[in-house]
Amino acid sequence: MVAIDVDALIEQRGRIGVALTPDEIRAIVAHLGRLPTETELFAFDAQWSEHCSYKSSRQHLRKLPVDGPTVMQGPAEDAGILHLGTWNGESYGVVIAHESHNHPSQVVPFEGAATGIGGIVRDVLCMGAEIIGLADPLRFGRLDDPHCRYVAQSVVDGIAAYGNAIGVPNMGGDVYIDESFDDNVLVNVVALGLVKESEIIHSKAPPHSIGYDIVLVGKATDRSGFGGASFSSLTLDDADAEANKGAVQVPDPFLKNVIIRASYRVFEELRRDNIVAGFKDLGAGGFAGCSAELCASGGVGAEVELDRVPTSQPDLPPAVVAIGETQERLCWIVPPSFTSRLLAIYNEEFSLPRISRGAAAAIVGTVVEGGRYRATYRGEVVMDVDLDFLTGGVRYNRPYTVALPNPPAEPPSYEGFRDAASALTALLAHRDVCSRRAIFERYDGVVRGTTAIPPGYADAGVICPIPGAPLGVALAVAGNPRYGKLDPQLAAEHAVVEAVRNVVAVGARPLGLTDCLNFGDPTVPEHLGALVAAVDGLSYAARRLGTPFVSGNVSLYNQSKSGRTVAPSPIVACVGAIDDVAVTATMAFKRAGSAIYTVGIPDIHLGGSVYAELLGIEGAMVPRLDYDDIERANAFVLAAFREGLIAAAHDVSDGGTLVALAKMAFATHDGPRIGLATEPGARDGIVCDDAFAEATGFVIEVADEEAFAMLAFARDVVVERIATTTAAYEFAFADGSRASLDDLYEVWSAPLRDFYATAPARAPEPVER
Amino acid sequence: MSARVAVVVFPGTNSEDETLRALAAAGLDAEIVHWSRGAAGLRPFDAYVLPGGFSYEDRVRAGAVAAHDEAMDAVIEGAQRGKYVLGICNGAQTLLEAGLVPGTGPLRRPTAAFAPNASGKFQSQHVYVRLNVSPGRMPMLASLPPRCVIPAWASHGEGRLAATEAELDRLQADGHIAFVYCNAHGDDVPAPNGSARGAAALTNAAGNVLAIMPHPERSERAVYAPSGGVVFFAAFAAALAAAVRA
């Protein structure tokens, strides 16, 4: 027992280290009819945390569309699955999961980011899938601040260290920089998997599993990571920094590499013998949380002996054994006839105990009838709870206010750039536009040998994960904080539209979406209101475009005690399918003499644009989205790709059309060095904002001789020829200005090239943050 | 009878699948063999390929622990008897730690190393490498045309050739530097990782063991650049076929 009575328990809860509210504790005591044991208290603390239970957000998330013909499995489990296609008579699904690891990455950035990758790949593995790709949308604070820079560098290092070691290619990601992330970095991670529809494994106790063994696999349990679930649900504060560090988990990608391969072996054996098992990874809530959820969702109960959990430190209290979040652990529910084979694969064939001291697969419990979870430790019962009550969690109907953006005044007149060349030069150097090569070069983009398009070569990464099959999988992310600050609802719509367009830009048909909602304190009505507005935006855009959400995550309390909250950040990932990867293309211009067209009807509003920020234009609206036009443009681009009419394509986003064109030319920088010349009268005049408006659609390169065929295709879409590619490596604008693409390339490459360089010479004394 | 190739996997290796596919695509009879099968499990094979990854998590040094693994005893024995051995990336590091390449010192007493990149950071990028020795110098890739340029992908944190100046001079003079970094046209370029003498790969005196840092095997599906693997592995397969016939 932790306290004498419920009031004492409530009073001590902070010292004990739980984040449960007094009302929540009272509800637990009332339900149990007694005080909870320490183990039970921590179990509820984890399961009822925001991170595990989504108690502030779940009712709003119900608005998201989750069904559709592309959905093989919706958001019920840790990852969603979409129909990829058929090959050799088998139907394949692409698995996708999306999570955040924001708070841990702020406190101990390398390990926080690394364990973020560790966790997301487990979510995919546990569907019975092969892990095939990763993406990392990141939001950093201002990089001229030494601490922000250090956090950013270590986050990238952590993601690289883990992804590279387990040998999963990075397919893309993005980086946005904003002062609102100075104290609260956002680290979102997305993982993809490949599974045959007939071979999906579920994260619940299978039917008729009474008497099955509960087997824990992986790293020996230790004290690390204790308190992680509630840690991520609380605001960060300096004084808690030391305690917070202990709550961050320790990554072990080496062990994970071996566990992944061993698990693939187990999949083989299960499939060969047609055995149905339950498989789930341990994350927030540790072993008790995982095994409880496995049993609860299977409608069964559990009897667990915590003494049988492999540990690396002697005399760990049962609460740590049950709830601690040691990494690299998985949980199986298998029939006893299979258990010895399961143990042999992990412990002998893949020699886990020799790879990592104390690592093993071990039987720790049994599936029983009924709906209770009972755990013993050294002969004593330390947990005896009703599973539905434990995992059902609480729900809060918190108040929220949605701030409607002010209707824009007539945009003030402003002084533009001298000419197109100087405008483009300024845009290319902007923190949200400049080259991110120094970052994605840390990630292995081609391990596994399935890569068709690695990061940096197009708007989306493309892999061909089925050996011999022409099926391609594309992955892209989006979520612009400059829009988020102005209008969370529209920002969410833009995140969906842009993620979808990025995938279309490589000729992939969008299958579905995931989202992560990164917001502030849900007990503050304005912040919850921003989340509600964002969910509305996500829902609306996803419905209009017919792309359902199959998985997602919510991260709240992204703020510091000083009150600074992150920009409302709905971040979206879109996965697409290419039936024959032969149609895809990188964004690099392919030859001189091609025609460049814009595709789509732009909505010329400069709110949130890089151009507006550089010129100090205020009060402008975030661009509106015409979904009919967007759908037609997307359909056109896909059809044109299939017909082989598109040589290169790029979605128009940060910086606008001229930036998109420059990037297509930069992709030819190391050969064959192709420039372009804008058509007279086309959209680059300095008095015409068209060239710098964002979210306007696509730009495409079409071989001159294909232009006529392409135009025939484009009957219901607005396409406008704006430029021609040239053999001279320069950008010639219609207003007569010119810029050398070598010079522009340098302007674009320079700002983040020194991402890993030391902080400025006159750094202030390091301050404990 | 065709040659049987073992793709040797240590704990932490991660590129075995695509390496196997590249060998199979070249017509070779190849098989993944785990470290746990030991030297006995490896001896029956005619050739060995050590793929990329992070064997033993690069503990102590990249490739250092694998070099002392019992499985390597079979690889060393085989190399000394003239079997062909190809090490890619982490596999290459392992061959240098094992002293098989350049082979200018005793076994498992390395005289050269693929040390941490000059940038101090892991780097992943497309590269080109050029054959830097005459075809006769390296029987295991003898059918590659002189000065042939192969597109590849460098993805490593420790790829910088390091050795004493005297040793580097010897490596250059005796034709141990099998491939160097170049551009698409075959002109020398500074190695992106700062590797001494622009070295991307080393071979031993007999030319039956090659340690190459950039990966020739990952471009199977590449849309972003020409594929380099086919030429490279075809030459390896041709050499193996000739060796088996001989």
Add this chain to the structure above:
Amino acid sequence: MTSVERAYVVSLTIPDNEAYTALTTLVRIGLPVDRAVRADVWIVTLDPARAGAVDAAVPTFEGMFNPNKHRLEIRADAAPRAGEVWIMPRDERPAITIGGRMIEGVHGVRRCTAWRLLDAHGADVPPALLERATEMFLCNPAFQEAIS
């Protein structure tokens, strides 16, 4: 401006997998070692007047030290103790950041790994054995040098 060298020696309080693997490798090689102990060393060249400030700052650098898994030893004499060997990269220019941060007064930072090998009684193995272990495994002379 005077300059002194100070060593910040960080070792793990949780199990050290790298040391464990080094040990099993040394045993496989045939060396009679019972335990291997490893630490990361930062050799910092600094202005002696700033030593106190640097000492106070280092434990706050997560890149170097996490109190939940590390112990930190500060040595005014930046040299290996008896029974220790330091494996240092050769020909490396000193960095100017320590633990990812810049601090006033720090002129240069070099990093190396410290090893200590123990016998079954917990005592240092004979120097000749440490030297053999260094030659055969712990140090690659192609790019590292051993200091003891």
